Amino acid sequence: MNLRLPPPLRHLVKRLLPLVAETPAYIVGGTLRDLLLGRPIKDLDLVLPVPPSLLGPRIAQGLQGKYVPLAPNMGRVVIPYQGHNAQIDLHHLTTTLEEDLLHRDFTIDAMAVPLALAWRKDDILDPTGGLLDLAHRKVRLVSKGAFQEDPIRLLRGIRLATELDFHLDDATAQAIARHHHLLTQTAPERQRDELVRILATDRAGQALKLMDELGLLATLLPELGPARGFPQPPKHYWDVLGHLLATVSFLDSILAPHVPMEHESLRQMLWDTLGPPADGLRAYLDEEMGPDVPRRALIKLGGLLHDVAKPHTSTVDDKGRRRFLGHEKRGAEVAKQIMSRLCFSRRQSDFVAIMVEAHLRPMHMSQQGLPTARAIFRFFRGCGEAAQAVLLLSLADHLATVGPQVDLHHWRRHIELVRYIILEGQREELASPPKLITGHDVMEALGIPQGPLVGHILRVVQEAQAVGEVRTREEALALARRLAAAQLSAPSGRT
Template sequence: MSMNTGHLIFPQDPVAQHAVTICATLQAKGHRALLAGGCVRDLMLGRTPADYDIATDALPEETMALFPHTRPVGIKFGVVLVIVKGTPYEVACFRKDGPYLDGRRPETVSFSDEKEDARRRDFTINALFYDPARQTVLDYVNGIADLHAGILRAVGDPQKRFQEDRLRMLRALRFSVRFSYAIEDRTWRALCREREAITQVSTERIRDELIRLLTEGKADRALQLLDESGFLKILLPEVAAMKGVEQPPEFHPEGDVFTHTRLALAHLPAQRSEALTLALLLHDTGKVKTQRFDAGRIRFFGHDHESSVIARRICERFLIPVKTTERIVWLVKQHMRIHRFQNMRLSKQKQLLREPGFHELLVLARCDALGSNGDMNAVDYAEKMRNALGDEDLSPTPLLTGNDLIALGYKPDRRFRRMLEAVERGQLDGTLADRAEAIALVERIFGPPGT
């Protein structure tokens, strides 16, 4: 196998330089030591690597003897963590993998050289090495050419690569989206051919890869690739079911519910939470069940509630943490309230504005509108109102408390909550100015003390 070489500008920050120092320490003892994989790819693309991995011909015990702070995390696979000033660096032996029987890990490995190590990796752009001593990129799989051409290509036989680790199929989609790369034809065909085997992967691994796929790059492109590859029907059938569900053209000139969702996802900001992303993806899933044809008009009564039920079911299926699940479900259930905002009572408006998730709800509503008829009136109105009001406007100091009600002669019971809520509504609506008016309101609605 021929070797191509290339050059890159190596960063001078401490995290990067510590990786170079680890390589130098290994090399000083006569070992081959290279930076490997994604960090080399990112550096060649002018990106800051999330971490730095090192590949070496040193055995784990040799590596551990050279550094004061290490942790064996995969001795069977030749992997040791070297910890420098709190930052872990994965140092792995060059290796050749044996057969994969579980669709995730090789049953055996044999330590080898960098050429064999490159051949076992997933994609050519992830199989590059960098020799910091010679300041040279080493390429045994034509990864440099694919980087420059914007192509994602499996190393060697793509079907074999995907059979070795089933999750690589979703990783292919993720890298394609993240880097805006085209998936090479043989790699794409193998991915589509093997897609049903994705169900052999654990729920947690699929969940994490899906979230990264949807949040690391353009979410609309991610949805498109999931659909075109057939993974959407397998993993998110509720989303796939939105295809072909008609919408009223006067409100949704863009087309069916699936098209609307894809267009809405295109307007997500680059920095976004998984909760916001998943909520926007799922916000109209309930339209499939609630679609009605009424006197020639298409209606979706209660689709926001139905969508929230579906969203919760999906979150539970993918074992999404409770806190994130609750935010997703809340965003989906509330998403129509921004569009109705101008017709809401003032107290209801203020209660919504002070919700912890309001900012994300506003972003969701903006994306929702931009993915349909582009009407921003309600979104802009709500945003302007939120910016104009301070904390005291949204959460005023209570004119009455539970202790005040007791002092007035009311006996504590279930009415207390409704009494205090009525007073707060009056404050938010601007109809109560002082304590006396609050007491009068309580007596008018609930009767005087003792009744």
């Protein structure tokens, strides 16, 4: 077997080689694994027998990049590369190369090869059998103590198996089940990063089910513990936790056209029926909500948490009917707590919390037929950038409610509802109505000071304009006067 770097990376390494000519450098870890698998590579993972602080600045200067020290024995060179920033991670080799590989986590990442443009199979140092595990599509621990050395590897093993479509070998799965509690010893930021990478894959639902089987899901998200086995009304095919996991699996299928789906006709019907809005949804899904945080990952997290509060809000009436009144609001609070604990940004936290709180709105606003323009305006205004995510969650929620008992007629009607809401929300008068009056206009015309009342008046006027009740500046000011009079004459004067 002969290996060659792909052309873009080959050009980068050709520039790098003279800068490390006097120092033996080795490609290791995920870079070598992905090279062997023929996967895209944009970053390099290198080990060197000298501290990165001695060589990193020289490499950065030679490649017109920037050196960033990460730890005493770690550094990173960030360089512009094919329209984005590429990373060259540098690790100080303080033992022999073989000893270093024997202290890594999984065999498929415990191989090394000299930094070069091409190699033979004999050039690969593979002390743990990683090549054979690659051939068998297996994720296997290097040593029994690997999880104790760094418990984040518990999640990383799941993530690798999911990203690569590999399987955990039996001993590794059993070790995760034994040691899942160690995950609580890791930094929440590291937990977040691994969870996001799992959710960003096309097999997130499958990964979460595996995590649940091995005890890892409840350790990472103990808020989901009460959902296991919690009963639902008869129309639901699964219990609460089963429903949440199925929701993520259906989101996998809906959001990734190439992922196998038991009922392929359901997905085909979705994208065919959506028509023009489909292109806008695809662009929306491809956006990132922060460095290495794709929107589709957060949508799946919203799907996983949307009914998290059902066990805490469950009641049974005198006719034996189970209800979960207010579970969406309580769930949004729980979601915010989880997002805060895992150190997500404010924007990311709000996005998921809005998804949870609003997940019933598409159905609630269509109980009497197609939703009104006012209801659709309020939906998009209230949900903001999460609006389309809520609609996608609504579709997956429907499928995860009925399970294999899905009715194609009801499914098509649900898709048509989503299509109608998107198209109506895109109409200029709803999406971006021209401003008829400003806050200054309201204060000057009504003689009132700046404050909450002005904001309330502007919101009501904008809504009336969006639904066609107000069309001119004069009509807007007339409505503003009526609103102000009603508010100021109210006993409390509240808005």
